[in-house]
Amino acid sequence: MYLLFEVYLGLRVVSSSSFPGVYPACSMGNGTSRLYSALAKTLNSSAASQHPEYLVSPDPEHLEPIDPKELLEECRAVLHTRPPRFQRDFVDLRTDCPSSHPPIRVMQWNILAQALGEGKDNFVQCPVEALKWEERKCLILEEILAYQPDILCLQEVDHYFDTFQPLLSRLGYQGTFFPKPWSPCLDVEHNNGPDGCALFFLQNRFKLVNSANIRLTAMTLKTNQVAIAQTLECKESGRQFCIAVTHLKARTGWERFRSAQGCDLLQNLQNITQGAKIPLIVCGDFNAEPTEEVYKHFASSSLNLNSAYKLLSADGQSEPPYTTWKIRTSGECRHTLDYIWYSKHALSVKSALDLLTEEQIGPNRLPSFNYPSDHLSLVCDFSFNEEPDGLL
Numbered sequence: 001m002y003l004l005f006e007v008y009l010g011l012r013v014v015s016s017s018s019f020p021g022v023y024p025a026c027s028m029g030n031g032t033s034r035l036y037s038a039l040a041k042t043l044n045s046s047a048a049s050q051h052p053e054y055l056v057s058p059d060p061e062h063l064e065p066i067d068p069k070e071l072l073e074e075c076r077a078v079l080h081t082r083p084p085r086f087q088r089d090f091v092d093l094r095t096d097c098p099s100s101h102p103p104i105r106v107m108q109w110n111i112l113a114q115a116l117g118e119g120k121d122n123f124v125q126c127p128v129e130a131l132k133w134e135e136r137k138c139l140i141l142e143e144i145l146a147y148q149p150d151i152l153c154l155q156e157v158d159h160y161f162d163t164f165q166p167l168l169s170r171l172g173y174q175g176t177f178f179p180k181p182w183s184p185c186l187d188v189e190h191n192n193g194p195d196g197c198a199l200f201f202l203q204n205r206f207k208l209v210n211s212a213n214i215r216l217t218a219m220t221l222k223t224n225q226v227a228i229a230q231t232l233e234c235k236e237s238g239r240q241f242c243i244a245v246t247h248l249k250a251r252t253g254w255e256r257f258r259s260a261q262g263c264d265l266l267q268n269l270q271n272i273t274q275g276a277k278i279p280l281i282v283c284g285d286f287n288a289e290p291t292e293e294v295y296k297h298f299a300s301s302s303l304n305l306n307s308a309y310k311l312l313s314a315d316g317q318s319e320p321p322y323t324t325w326k327i328r329t330s331g332e333c334r335h336t337l338d339y340i341w342y343s344k345h346a347l348s349v350k351s352a353l354d355l356l357t358e359e360q361i362g363p364n365r366l367p368s369f370n371y372p373s374d375h376l377s378l379v380c381d382f383s384f385n386e387e388p389d390g391l392l
């Protein structure tokens with residue numbers, strides 16, 4: 001017990017990237033570490049903004065494995081006064097491509113930075129008690145443990161080194177974090193450090209071949225938005241693929257900026273996949289509806305990408321009606337902003353997790369006592385097409 005309440009500190013590890021214009025990846029592993037504290041409640045979170053603990057990572061050799069069931073039980077004990085989890089089902093998208101290898105389950109999720117949720121987002125219908133980190137982190141972990149993704153692509157992570165990295169590494173994941181250069185979290189009093197993108201994969205399923213932290217540019221200018229791209233090799237099949245996570249610039253009026261960031265990301269992914277010779281999965285909060293230019297760039301790219309969640313629609317051509325739904329002072333915001341793009345010739349989507357219904361979300365929308373983020377998680381099971389037709 002008390003798995004949730006252990007906190008680790010360690011040393012920063014930097015590995016080099018072979019891709020031009022991209023930053024070296026700050027990946028966990030190979031560091032020195034020490035067990036730091038027993039109770040998370042003793043964590044002085046404001047200290048994280050004075051000392052860059054978010055740049056350090058622990059030594060996995062010192063981490064005891066956790067039984068996921070034990071962690072889930074612990075989460076449920078913390079959440080016992082809350083309403084039960086929403087039921088969401090996987091929709092079978094039967095393809096004619098039987099695969100001899102187990103599917104690759106990918107989760108895309110903007111988990112809502114704690115500092116932004118409490119200090120900046122203005123969720124006027126969400127009680128502050130629903131946002132308490134000690135409980136909200138359990139709702140996030142419960143969601144991850146419920147679906148057990150092989151790969152986890154997260155945005156707005158501002159509790160990487162004190163929560164997700166130590167716990168997920170003990171569940172068998174290898175993680176990488178790339179904070180935003182000027183995270184708005186840092187403007188919030190008692191923040192826990194910058195937010196950023198995080199990418200986790202199960203070490204027993206994949207071997208890391210290459211990792212790149214990318215600071216996105218727009219019209220050649222460096223921006224505040226980032227991406228992580230990793231080439232992984234499946235241990236079962238020996239096949240390689242590239243997985244990327246990003247969080248593009250938010251807000252209306254920034255459509256051309258997002259479009260430029262998308263072009264930069266596509267260019268980086270072209271280089272990394274050698275012109276899509278390696279199959280690609282791109283997860284992200286694009287902060288863009290399907291009508292926006294950046295969406296169209298991805299849909300028409302020479303990387304031959306399709307958006308997985310379109311497959312849930314009757315004709316396979318329409319994105320879901322929403323992936324985020326919240327009420328701010330400015331009013332109700334219901335948008336489709338989150339996507340899982342994949343190489344449509346090399347990969348098949350075997351199933352996808354259905355979204356929450358309007359009834360489940362409820363009149364006060366998200367986040368809520370039942371659901372920890374204003375964005376829904378997206379989860380897909382992918383398989384490699386057995387006989388790629390040569391056009392990835």
Ligand SMILES: NC(=O)C1=CN([C@@H]2O[C@H](COP(=O)(O)OP(=O)(O)OC[C@H]3O[C@@H](n4cnc5c(N)ncnc54)[C@H](OP(=O)(O)O)[C@@H]3O)[C@@H](O)[C@H]2O)C=CC1
Pocket residue numbers: 110116120121122156180182183184185187224225248249250251285287328
């Ligand atoms: N110190 C410095 O010199 C600099 C500081 N900064 C800081 O960074 C901030 C901007 O960073 P940037 O990366 O461009 O931020 P973004 O505009 O991309 O938004 C940051 C976050 O705000 C959320 N958000 C979106 N819409 C709203 C809204 N209407 N109200 C409240 N929150 C919203 C987004 O969530 P979601 O994606 O879920 O919609 C996102 O995570 C500045 O406000 C400043 O604090 C930036 C540059 C320099």
Ligand SMILES: [Mg+2]
Pocket residue numbers: 110112113116156
């Ligand atoms: Mg947000």
